[in-house]
Amino acid sequence: VLSLTVQPRCKIIRFILIQNRAGKTRLAKWYMQFDDDEKQKLIEEVHAVVTVRDAKHTNFVEFRNFKIIYRRYAGLYFCICVDVTDNNLAYLEAIHNFVEVLNEYFHNVCELDLVFNFYKVYTVVDEMFLAGEIRETSQTKVLKQLLMLQSLE
Amino acid sequence: MPAPIRLRELIRTIRTARTQAEEREMIQKECAAIRSSFREEDNTYRCRNVAKLLYMHMLGYPAHFGQLECLKLIASQKFTDKRIGYLGAMLLLDERQDVHLLMTNCIKNDLNHSTQYVQGLALCTLGCMGSSEMCRDLAGEVEKLLKTSNSYLRKKAALCAVHVIRKVPELMEMFLPATKNLLSEKNHGVLHTSVVLLTEMCERSPDMLSHFRKLVPQLVRILKNLIMSGYSPEHDVSGISDPFLQVRILRLLRILGKGDDDSSEAMNDILAQVATNTETSKNVGNAILYETVLTIMDIKSESGLRVLAINILGRFLLNNDKNIRYVALTSLLKTVQTDHNAVQRHRSTIVDCLKDLDVSIKRRAMELSFALVNGNNIRGMMKELLYFLDSCDPDFKADCASGIFLAAEKYAPSKRWHIDTIMRVLTTAGSYVRDDSVPNLIQLITNSVEMHAYTVQRLYKALLDDISQQPLVQVASWCIGEYGDLLVSGQCEEEEPIQVSEDEVLDVLEGLLVSNLSTPVTRGYSLTAIMKLSTRFSSLNRIKKVVSIYGSSIDVELQQRAVEYNALFKKYDHMRPALLERMPIMEKTATNGPSETVQTNGETDSTILDTKHLPSISQPASQANDLLDLLGGNDVVPIIQTTVPTKPASAGGELLDLLGDLSLTVIPPMTAYNKNGLIIEFTFERSNPNPNIAVITIHATNSTEADMTEFVFQAAVPKTFQLQLLSPSSNVVPAFNQGSVTQVIRVLNPQKQQLRMRIKLTYTHKGSPVQDLAEVNNFPPQSWQ
Numbered sequence: 001v002l003s004l005t006v007q008p009r010c011k012i013i014r015f016i017l018i019q020n021r022a023g024k025t026r027l028a029k030w031y032m033q034f035d036d037d038e039k040q041k042l043i044e045e046v047h048a049v050v051t052v053r054d055a056k057h058t059n060f061v062e063f064r065n066f067k068i069i070y071r072r073y074a075g076l077y078f079c080i081c082v083d084v085t086d087n088n089l090a091y092l093e094a095i096h097n098f099v100e101v102l103n104e105y106f107h108n109v110c111e112l113d114l115v116f117n118f119y120k121v122y123t124v125v126d127e128m129f130l131a132g133e134i135r136e137t138s139q140t141k142v143l144k145q146l147l148m149l150q151s152l153e
Numbered sequence: 154m155p156a157p158i159r160l161r162e163l164i165r166t167i168r169t170a171r172t173q174a175e176e177r178e179m180i181q182k183e184c185a186a187i188r189s190s191f192r193e194e195d196n197t198y199r200c201r202n203v204a205k206l207l208y209m210h211m212l213g214y215p216a217h218f219g220q221l222e223c224l225k226l227i228a229s230q231k232f233t234d235k236r237i238g239y240l241g242a243m244l245l246l247d248e249r250q251d252v253h254l255l256m257t258n259c260i261k262n263d264l265n266h267s268t269q270y271v272q273g274l275a276l277c278t279l280g281c282m283g284s285s286e287m288c289r290d291l292a293g294e295v296e297k298l299l300k301t302s303n304s305y306l307r308k309k310a311a312l313c314a315v316h317v318i319r320k321v322p323e324l325m326e327m328f329l330p331a332t333k334n335l336l337s338e339k340n341h342g343v344l345h346t347s348v349v350l351l352t353e354m355c356e357r358s359p360d361m362l363s364h365f366r367k368l369v370p371q372l373v374r375i376l377k378n379l380i381m382s383g384y385s386p387e388h389d390v391s392g393i394s395d396p397f398l399q400v401r402i403l404r405l406l407r408i409l410g411k412g413d414d415d416s417s418e419a420m421n422d423i424l425a426q427v428a429t430n431t432e433t434s435k436n437v438g439n440a441i442l443y444e445t446v447l448t449i450m451d452i453k454s455e456s457g458l459r460v461l462a463i464n465i466l467g468r469f470l471l472n473n474d475k476n477i478r479y480v481a482l483t484s485l486l487k488t489v490q491t492d493h494n495a496v497q498r499h500r501s502t503i504v505d506c507l508k509d510l511d512v513s514i515k516r517r518a519m520e521l522s523f524a525l526v527n528g529n530n531i532r533g534m535m536k537e538l539l540y541f542l543d544s545c546d547p548d549f550k551a552d553c554a555s556g557i558f559l560a561a562e563k564y565a566p567s568k569r570w571h572i573d574t575i576m577r578v579l580t581t582a583g584s585y586v587r588d589d590s591v592p593n594l595i596q597l598i599t600n601s602v603e604m605h606a607y608t609v610q611r612l613y614k615a616l617l618d619d620i621s622q623q624p625l626v627q628v629a630s631w632c633i634g635e636y637g638d639l640l641v642s643g644q645c646e647e648e649e650p651i652q653v654s655e656d657e658v659l660d661v662l663e664g665l666l667v668s669n670l671s672t673p674v675t676r677g678y679s680l681t682a683i684m685k686l687s688t689r690f691s692s693l694n695r696i697k698k699v700v701s702i703y704g705s706s707i708d709v710e711l712q713q714r715a716v717e718y719n720a721l722f723k724k725y726d727h728m729r730p731a732l733l734e735r736m737p738i739m740e741k742t743a744t745n746g747p748s749e750t751v752q753t754n755g756e757t758d759s760t761i762l763d764t765k766h767l768p769s770i771s772q773p774a775s776q777a778n779d780l781l782d783l784l785g786g787n788d789v790v791p792i793i794q795t796t797v798p799t800k801p802a803s804a805g806g807e808l809l810d811l812l813g814d815l816s817l818t819v820i821p822p823m824t825a826y827n828k829n830g831l832i833i834e835f836t837f838e839r840s841n842p843n844p845n846i847a848v849i850t851i852h853a854t855n856s857t858e859a860d861m862t863e864f865v866f867q868a869a870v871p872k873t874f875q876l877q878l879l880s881p882s883s884n885v886v887p888a889f890n891q892g893s894v895t896q897v898i899r900v901l902n903p904q905k906q907q908l909r910m911r912i913k914l915t916y917t918h919k920g921s922p923v924q925d926l927a928e929v930n931n932f933p934p935q936s937w938q
């Protein structure tokens with residue numbers, strides 16, 4: 001049995017995943033300790049659970065002892081795993097916020113952008129989330145920071 | 154050695170692979186090249202190589218040999234190196250790796266770096282995956298950065314502090330001074346992360362919680378500004394100003410207001426304002442409203458506000474977006490016990506959700522519907538629920554059927570309706586009904602005497618249609634066995650009686666015996682039913698034949714029954730009519746002992762129960778366990794005490810009158826306890842239907858000059874007994890023998906053993922708590938013989 005519980009009622013994001021329909025991971029950000037094989041198992045399970053759902057399902061899935069908030073954009077599934085008592089609707093907005101930033105940063109982002117610039121995608125995540133919490137929500141601010149970081153390269 | 158290939162090129166190459174094997178080959182080749190490059194200690198290309206390694210790691214290939222290289226990159230002076238190094242650390246170096254700690258020094262240096270972006274990288278890494286040791290070492294640096302004026306760093310430092318507190322809760326105190334001015338920030342990002350930090354601290358420590366309560370007015374002000382302010386392009390989402398911050402503030406308010414009257418009052422207005430002013434056309438607004446509802450329900454809000462919250466949820470139910478409906482149903486389920494009437498108003502919308510397409514919505518709607526059923530709406534609700542039962546997924550059927558049975562039992566408007574409903578469930582979802590419902594139903598049918606003819610007729614007709622659903626078949630066989638005479642005599646009043654002969658009935662029952670669809674249990678039922686009909690029908694020979702055939706059945710259970718019934722026909726024929734006569738009305742067994750009494754757990758929600766009425770009934774279960782220990786453990790059954798003391802129990806008074814009328818069979822009363830002015834007397838009575846139960850009433854009187862308040866009486870008995878304590882008449886034993894506290898104890902003593910009891914008394918006398926234990930062994934023999 002995988003130990004996926006932190007202290008009871010800990011409202012932390014457990015992980016953020018971006019996967020395509022075939023199951024390939026484009027981003028995996030973990031905010032909790034997992035073994036490599038645990039991580040692999042989780043990725044496979046999330047993929048299995050999320051891809052069978054279609055438009056008539058809600059964007060929330062009960063998963064083990066918490067839940068996944070997800071949304072599909074073209075061929076990619078953006079999933080955030082949170083505590084069962086968390087506000088579903090707010091995280092749905094957070095996902096959308098994140099996607100809009102990606103879109104702006106990569107100028108009409110597509111999957112290949114995420115593949116070839118995977119380390120930049122992590123940078124975007126780190127600008128918007130930290131320690132399993134939402135950090136910065138202003139798209140303009142985030143984009144400004146990202147451009148600054150880019151200029152340092 | 155040629156320069157290692159660029160990251161882009163590698164990615165492109167790998168993507169051209171057509172099979173998994175081809176990809177693996179490419180990866181292996183590249184890994185080998187990278188390994189030799191690492192061995193050469195080449196600084197220029199290290200960054201590129203690690204980036205490639207990370208990409209391959211993301212595809213699922215092992216990359217641990219790059220761990221040390223990440224460390225070297227972190228230690229480098231170039232920003233591009235550091236950045237890939239830290240990313241590598243976050244991806245490859247979790248707490249379990251030995252080299253993890255080596256990062257500590259690098260991070261420490263980088264936290265003090267001159268460039269904020271490097272400091273940012275360090276904070277980010279520490280905040281995402283720092284171990285407890287690292288957090289301990291570096292907490293001081295984080296605290297320093299929390300006080301800096303650079304908002305970019307302050308945000309990161311705040312969340313990093315959250316991570317530190319999660320890992321090492323003892324360090325929370327350290328961050329307290331830095332939190333003083335956090336909320337006066339104008340920068341939304343800092344404000345947001347500060348609220349997160351405060352939330353984390355309040356959730357973890359009750360002291361912090363009380364300390365931060367004084368921030369409520371400030372939080373209310375900030376929230377107000379957010380709502381009232383005009384368009385702010387930076388934080389706007391669909392016309393709403395920084396919804397994420399609003400949600401976080403609402404959550405913090407919830408934690409601060411919970412259980413505290415003053416804080417709750419201070420936030421009442423703003424909550425009402427948010428609830429009424431937020432735009433609901435998009436998901437954003439609804440997210441805020443949802444958080445508001447959660448807060449209103451959790452704090453001590455006035456009833457008007459609560460009704461407002463439930464109405465918001467009701468509106469959510471009508472929303473087109475299924476996400477919102479789902480969220481509403483989940484919350485309504487949580488509040489239906491406490492705000493029952495308010496939720497009732499939305500019943501029809503909830504019932505509509507039974508027809509939704511999403512499985513999780515349907516399930517919640519079903520649970521809610523059952524919670525809302527009452528005597529007034531039972532007919533309408535049941536119609537909907539039965540319709541739902543017909544069409545729902547198999548996973549739901551068992552739960553739905555059980556729910557329907559429970560609801561029908563509690564609120565059935567008439568016996569006929571009840572039986573009809575049961576019939577409907579059995580015929581539509583018969584195979585999903587739980588096993589224990591069969592005996593329950595049989596009991597129900599037995600007790601509805603006037604409906605016997607109607608019931609057996611309907612069941613018979615159902616059997617003619619379908620014999621595959623075992624619970625239905627079992628109940629039907631039993632009924633036919635019992636009431637077959639009513640069936641053939643055509644006595645039904647409720648509907649048109651059918652014409653059926655004895656042979657036809659026996660045909661059906663015999664059909665069950667031979668059918669492949671019948672389980673062994675069902676066969677047993679039908680054989681017994683056939684046997685019973687021997688006293689109700691006249692075709693004795695046929696029945697005898699059937700019974701004797703099964704005397705050699707392979708099924709041992711059937712064989713045994715058949716052989717015994719055969720014996721009934723032969724040697725014991727004189728007993729047969731008496732043995733097989735109509736079953737009497739069955740009473741539901743009342744002697745289930747402690748499991749039937751209501752248990753208060755110590756976590757009773759203080760907003761529901763008025764705590765004034767429950768002085769000392771907290772955690773009776775643990776006190777019962779104390780008694781267990783005292784009695785030497787093994788031979789005692791713990792007692793669970795009932796809840797709120799009600800008005801003076803009339804049981805005591807009636808008991809005394811009864812005793813006055815009874816003649817020689819009276820059991821003498823006894824003094825169980827006499828100490829410090831407190832006298833406890835036991836008076837006895839036999840419980841009429843069951844002679845194994847002794848009903849003891851305790852009378853506690855107080856001859857001292859001060860009242861004994863918060864009086865609690867507890868008792869424990871040896872294992873062979875079962876004990877049930879009912880509510881006491883009050884908790885105060887008045888002084889000067891001016892009155893008494895009475896309480897009824899029922900003791901079940903099936904083995905007629907000598908009654909022993911250990912009692913524990915707790916009360917407050919003249920301001921100080923008193924506790925005493927005593928053994929009661931002087932029970933009069935008549936009380937247990």
